[in-house]
Amino acid sequence: MLILECPYCGVKAEETEFHGGGEAHLKRFGPGSSDDEFHGYLFEKVNPKGVHFERWRHANGCGKWFHAARDTVTLEVFGTYPAQTSEPPQDIKDKISAKRPGWSWREFA
Amino acid sequence: MSEPVSALNGASFDGTVAVREAGLQGMITLRGDLSSAKMKKAVKNATGAAIPGTREIAVSRESAAAWMSPDELLLMVPYDTAAEALGKIDAALKGEHYLAVNVSDARAVFEIAGAGVREVIAKLCPVDMAPGAFEPGTIRRTRMAQVAAAFWMVDAETVRVVCFRSVAGYVFGLLCDAAEPGGEVGFFV
Numbered sequence: 001m002l003i004l005e006c007p008y009c010g011v012k013a014e015e016t017e018f019h020g021g022g023e024a025h026l027k028r029f030g031p032g033s034s035d036d037e038f039h040g041y042l043f044e045k046v047n048p049k050g051v052h053f054e055r056w057r058h059a060n061g062c063g064k065w066f067h068a069a070r071d072t073v074t075l076e077v078f079g080t081y082p083a084q085t086s087e088p089p090q091d092i093k094d095k096i097s098a099k100r101p102g103w104s105w106r107e108f109a
Numbered sequence: 110m111s112e113p114v115s116a117l118n119g120a121s122f123d124g125t126v127a128v129r130e131a132g133l134q135g136m137i138t139l140r141g142d143l144s145s146a147k148m149k150k151a152v153k154n155a156t157g158a159a160i161p162g163t164r165e166i167a168v169s170r171e172s173a174a175a176w177m178s179p180d181e182l183l184l185m186v187p188y189d190t191a192a193e194a195l196g197k198i199d200a201a202l203k204g205e206h207y208l209a210v211n212v213s214d215a216r217a218v219f220e221i222a223g224a225g226v227r228e229v230i231a232k233l234c235p236v237d238m239a240p241g242a243f244e245p246g247t248i249r250r251t252r253m254a255q256v257a258a259a260f261w262m263v264d265a266e267t268v269r270v271v272c273f274r275s276v277a278g279y280v281f282g283l284l285c286d287a288a289e290p291g292g293e294v295g296f297f298v
């Protein structure tokens with residue numbers, strides 16, 4: 001079971017109270033971008049085995065979107081953090097480094 | 110004008126706890142900057158209650174203010190006074206960036222009472238209902254089986270549940286089923 005803590009209301013609940021929103025920190029490409037960029041934005045998701053960053057919404061709670069850093073194999077959650085950021089905060093990256101030395105995910109490590 | 114009626118017309122059931130539809134309840138959804146002085150005044154004027162802290166519900170006689178999200182409150186007032194309360198909010202927040210809507214007729218309210226209320230809620234929601242983990246003064250928005258709901262404890266043996274009016278029949282059925290005699294688990298005893 002995946003247990004997440006909403007960073008806005010502090011509620012800790014199992015995943016059925018939330019709704020998954022796919023990969024986090026996507027760089028959006030829209031009008032004016034090349035076909036390759038737009039294709040990459042739409043379809044090229046990393047889907048790793050291990051450390052992963054995702055968007056979640058506290059759908060049956062406060063309704064807010066947030067980010068979660070977790071391990072897709074063990075379901076261990078390294079931390080959750082507000083959505084108003086384009087990259088994982090340093091304290092979350094430090095926590096992952098402590099538990100998964102040498103990890104990397106897209107341009108982050 | 111037509112006579113207002115609650116979703117299930119006061120339906121009730123006596124099981125391991127007493128389940129009843131609580132009838133008409135004035136409710137206002139209020140969104141805006143909860144830290145502003147004007148908001149504080151608006152809530153006080155409309156309900157008599159202070160702005161509740163995160164996940165808390167502040168009660169003042171017949172009215173209450175419940176924390177819904179970092180920028181949203183649910184104000185509860187007697188049904189007949191909802192329009193008046195809304196007027197007070199609009200007056201207090203004039204010129205501010207806010208949203209206030211009378212949602213009284215979009216919701217249903219249930220009250221369950223008895224020694225087994227913690228267990229009945231725990232059967233339906235992914236919430237730790239152990240004494241100490243959930244107590245009166247706290248409100249929780251969550252999932253009740255397949256629909257969204259919110260609940261709080263009025264006292265140690267009374268819980269109030271709010272859901273959308275369109276799913277009132279479903280929620281009443283859930284509560285009755287969870288309170289069916291013979292289904293006691295005794296986890297919190």
Ligand SMILES: [Zn+2]
Binds near residue numbers: 006
């Ligand atoms: Zn939340």
